[in-house]
Amino acid sequence: MEELLEILENLKPGVDFPAQTDLIEDHILDSMSVVMLVGELNDAFDIEITPVDVIPENFKTVDAIYAMIQRLSDD
Amino acid sequence: MEKSKNTLLSCVVKSIVFILILTLLLLGLSYMMAPKDNTKESGIINPNATGFYSEPKNSIDVVVVGNSDAYSGFSPMELWNSFGYTSYVSAEGLQVPAGSLAMLKRILTCQAPKLVILETDGMFTKTDVSQNIINAFNSVLGEPFSVFRYHNRWKKLKWKDVLRKPYYTAHCVTKGQMLSNKVKEYSGKEYMIETDEKDKIPPFSVMTVDKIKELCEENGIELLLLEMPSESSWNYKRHNAVKEFAKERDLPFIDLNLDRDRFDFDWTTDSRDGGNHLNTRGARKVTRFIGEYLQKHYDLPDYREDPAYSVWHEDYKEYLKQIKI
Amino acid sequence: MAYSSIVYLLPFLGAVVLLYNGMPKKYRWWVLLLASYIFYWLNSPTTLIFLLLSTAAVYLAGIFLNKIQDGFDLSKKALDKEGKKQLRKIVGWQKKAICACALLFIFGLLAFLKYYPFVSENINQFLKLLHLESTLPSLKLLLPLGISYYTLQAAGYIIDVYRGKYRADTHLGKVALFLSFFPQIVEGPIARFDQTADQLMEGNRSTYQNLTWGIQLILWGLFKKMVIADRANPFVAEVFKNYAEQSGVALLVGGVLFTVQIYMEFSGCMDIVIGSAQLFGINLPKNFARPFFATSVNDFWRRWHITLGAWLRDYVFYSVSLSKGFAKLSKKAKEKLTPFLGALIPSAAALFCVWICNGIWHGAGWKYLAYGMYYYGIMLLGMLLEPLFAQCGAKLKLNREGRAFRIVRILRTCILVVGGMTLFRAETVGAFGEIVYRIFTNFAPQHFYDGTLLHLCIDGWDFIAIAAGCAIVLLVSILQEKGYSLREQIAGQNIIIRWSVYLALILAIIIFGAYGSGYDQVAFIYGQF
Structure with missing residues (x-):
């Protein structure tokens, strides 16, 4: 979780990520930053996020992102 | 609460009431927006064709409906001068039978013709289903719901015109004929080559001409089918189609594309646009021939000696001034 | 049969709604499928075959993908980790091959029918430059109705199945209806299988609310199309046709009016489309969200x-x-x-x-x-x-x-x-360059007020009608942007206010719509892709 927050903070400095309820609808994460984020996450957690995983539900909140990472590392 | 009220019955009732109100509003708007005269300035569509409104009541004995072939080729003034018959051409560009039917209904509001001549070329105009629906609507309810035709007049609406009754003042000297003194010869091949093949008349046209026939019968009017000479719009297949159509209904049909020597017709001098429409010279020849036919087959009164029709003599003089060929 | 034509709105849509509701629930999707194919056939009889081919292609490819996945799931239990990895790789290739074949086929049809004339002409031009005889024949190809839309839907479906988002559907009728549903086929919206397919098959009765809301949306779309877009059309057509003779002001106004026209037309068409689907209780994805904000x-x-x-x-x-x-x-x-x-x-x-x-x-x-x-x-x-x-x-x-x-x-x-x-x-990129050049070099600001603009096919009244129409749309958009649902607001009012609004909308279309003598029916711009 710490690591994830750090990556997010690097990507979009100054956003209070844990407090956000919908990162996609509020345009904090657009498709551009999602791609950058996916690249970082793939490297950091040694997972493979595929286009199927790139749906709003998986990127809505920090918790959702974290849950996705957990799920993919179990695979 | 609100939901339980929405039973099927109340929905149906509500819909009907809504449509009723809409209908009433459209009727009112139609009255307000309709042109209140038949002059060009009044905004009426095709003022030439609607001049019959301002002719004395029941003074027109012969009415011609159809498309541009009819208003180019039929000359009421020639018919008047040679035979003393009163006639009016209520033809419009691209008029299809449904338009002829609508026009005929308008004519019957103020005239009692003894004979209707339908120019048959319009029967072959291709229309799609949407146009057919619109045309059918216009031929049945076009007058009371004229707002669909005259809605664009919102730009020119004058307050004083909105609520008054129509008062028709136009005076059309040519009685609906469009005069053209241009000459453009048609020098191509003969286009009426005899064949047994038959063109198909669109079913909607057949249906509508039958309605015209019915309307004529109800009002004791004779119906005559006529085809003006036209190289570009006519051929033998169409001739066969209309001939059969007329035979089945026991209607007379004259095709002026056949035996054109009968009336001394000449494609090098009598067309204004190289074979599609006639000019004034062509119209004169054609109309005299039609007049002879009418004299032979119908019992139409000659009003030339009737002082009530003296205006027609004046109009003829005016007409002659405009004839240059 | 354009969506704004009488024949679509009255006999066609009316008959389909009646038939749909007259059928038992189980068979209602048949009515929609049949209506869709009839709609397609009436509009473009010869090209229906291409829609059927693409439907068959993605349906079959989907079934294959299912089979491969099932086979993998079945045999992977017996394998150890390394074996699983091996098999997964093979299966991955198989799936990729099938998905690629299907995509190649449907996009191949699209590419050939839509782009062959353009590509062949350019290749021939290029060969001419090299002093070679041109070799590619120029074919006159009929572009199938809606091919750019249904091909994307079909591709999205097969890619989703490939990615494992959902399993392919074994019901051919469902896939066929998803791809051909008549309100969407000409101009979209481009839906995903999981957005519409289930709804299309459900066969729910048209409720009173669905009917009234659907009709309202259709009327709103007609208002945008007929009162605003079609009225602006003659000006836009004239300015862009004879751009070399226009002043900068006229071209600028032409550009703005075209933007207005295409927005009103495309979003208006979407209102008619979404409204049409709503008559059957089907919610299509929205295509516009007030883009000018x-x-x-x-x-x-x-x-x-x-x-x-x-x-x-x-x-x-x-x-x-x-x-x-x-x-x-x-x-x-x-x-x-x-x-x-x-x-x-x-x-x-x-x-x-x-x-x-x-x-x-x-x-x-x-x-x-x-x-x-x-x-x-x-x-x-x-x-x-x-x-x-x-x-x-x-x-x-x-x-x-x-x-x-x-x-x-x-x-x-x-x-x-x-x-x-x-x-x-603009007709070409060159024309666009010329237009921009003229805007900057030949602006002629006096044309704003000396009446020049009023002689370009539309008059002052038309401009007033367009402006008033835009003002109404803008007002509605502002309210929507602020989160008001105007429909619900109106529906909550008493019957006099409610009906007055609806009647005013209908009368506005009838009186101020650009139709009848002097106006040709204007084809939807986005229907030609």
């Missing part, structure tokens, strides 16, 4: 033709940018260049693919490529300059989140969009 070009494309943008994002942008090759590229860029560029380059490259696709999707021609590149260029510039903007903003102590700045950004976006639309409407 967008604060950036990015934002604009999230609000304009939403389903196309989303399709390109999910199936082009993510496919490209999340592929392994790109991951490597990204890593290299990060190591060798600055982190900023490292992050930028992969996105920029993926975006390039998106905008090439967007451009050529709109049509076969250099102009459309240029159109795609226009927006790509703007977005790229925005991305490159963003750090600079941020710095300037900080130095000048601008409040970049404030209201005033927001309005400036909205205006800036509108100007850029009008530029894009002008390119879109």
Whole structure:
């Protein structure tokens, strides 16, 4: 979780990520930053996020992102 | 609460009431927006064709409906001068039978013709289903719901015109004929080559001409089918189609594309646009021939000696001034 | 049979609604499928075969993908970890091959039918330059109705199945109806299988509310199309046809009016489409979200033709940018260049693919490529300059989140969009260049007030009607942007107010609509892709 927050903070400095309820609808994460984020996450957690995983539900909140990472590392 | 009220019955009732109100509003708007005269300035569509409104009541004995072939080729003034018959051409560009039917209904509001001549070329105009629906609507309810035709007049609406009754003042000297003194010869091949093949008349046209026939019968009017000479719009297949159509209904049909020597017709001098429409010279020849036919087959009164029709003599003089060929 | 034509709205839609509700629930989807094929056949009888071919292709490919997946699931239990990995690799290749074949087939049809004339002509031109005899024959091809829309739907379906988002459907009728549903077939919206397919098959009765809301939406669409778009059309057509004789003012007004026209027309058509579907209780995805309130070009494309943008994002942008090759590229860029560029380059490259696709999707021609590149260029510039903007903003102590700045950004976006639309409407890229040149060199501001504009096919009254229509649409949009649902607001009023609003809308269409003598019916611009 710490690591994830750090990556997010690097990507979009100054956003209070844990407090956000919908990162996609509020345009904090657009498709551009999602791609950058996916690249970082793939490297950091040694997972493979595929286009199927790139749906709003998986990127809505920090918790959702974290849950996705957990799920993919179990695979 | 609100939901339980929405039973099927109340929905149906509500819909009907809504449509009723809409209908009433459209009727009112139609009255307000309709042109209140038949002059060009009044905004009426095709003022030439609607001049019959301002002719004395029941003074027109012969009415011609159809498309541009009819208003180019039929000359009421020639018919008047040679035979003393009163006639009016209520033809419009691209008029299809449904338009002829609508026009005929308008004519019957103020005239009692003894004979209707339908120019048959319009029967072959291709229309799609949407146009057919619109045309059918216009031929049945076009007058009371004229707002669909005259809605664009919102730009020119004058307050004083909105609520008054129509008062028709136009005076059309040519009685609906469009005069053209241009000459453009048609020098191509003969286009009426005899064949047994038959063109198909669109079913909607057949249906509508039958309605015209019915309307004529109800009002004791004779119906005559006529085809003006036209190289570009006519051929033998169409001739066969209309001939059969007329035979089945026991209607007379004259095709002026056949035996054109009968009336001394000449494609090098009598067309204004190289074979599609006639000019004034062509119209004169054609109309005299039609007049002879009418004299032979119908019992139409000659009003030339009737002082009530003296205006027609004046109009003829005016007409002659405009004839240059 | 255009969606705004009488024959569609009255006999066709009316008959389908009656038949649909007259059928037992189980068979209602048959009515929709039959109506869809009849609609297609009435519009474009000879090209129905291409729709059927694409339907069969993705249906079969889906079934194969299911089979392979099932086989894998069955045999993987017996294998150890290494064996599983091996098998997964093989299965992965098999699935990829099938998906690729299906995509190749449906996009092959699209490419051949839509782009062959353009490509062959350019190749021939090129060969001529090399003094070679031209070799490619020029074919006259009939473009199947809606092929650009249903092909994307079909591709999205098969890619989703390939990616494992959902299993392929074994019901041929369902796939066929999903691809051919008559309200959508001509102009979209481009739906996903999981958005509409189940609804289409459900066969729910048309409720009173669905009927009234559907009709309201259709009327609203007709208002936009007939009162505003069709009225602006003669001016736009004249200005863009004889652009070389127009002053800068006329061209500028032409560009703005075309932007108005295409928005009113496309979004109006979507209202008719979505309203039509609503008559059957089917909710289609929305295609517009008040695009002229967008604060950036990015934002604009999230609000304009939403389903196309989303399709390109999910199936082009993510496919490209999340592929392994790109991951490597990204890593290299990060190591060798600055982190900023490292992050930028992969996105920029993926975006390039998106905008090439967007451009050529709109049509076969250099102009459309240029159109795609226009927006790509703007977005790229925005991305490159963003750090600079941020710095300037900080130095000048601008409040970049404030209201005033927001309005400036909205205006800036509108100007850029009008530029894009002008390119879109211009006959060629050269014509667009000439138009821009004339706007800057031959502006003639006096034409704003000396009446010149009133002699370009439409008069002052028409301008007033257009302006009034736009004002009404703007008012509605502002309310929607603020979160009011106008329909619900109106539905909550008493019957007199409610009916007055509806009657006013209907009468406005009848009186102020540009139809009848003097107006030809204008074909929908977006129906020609």
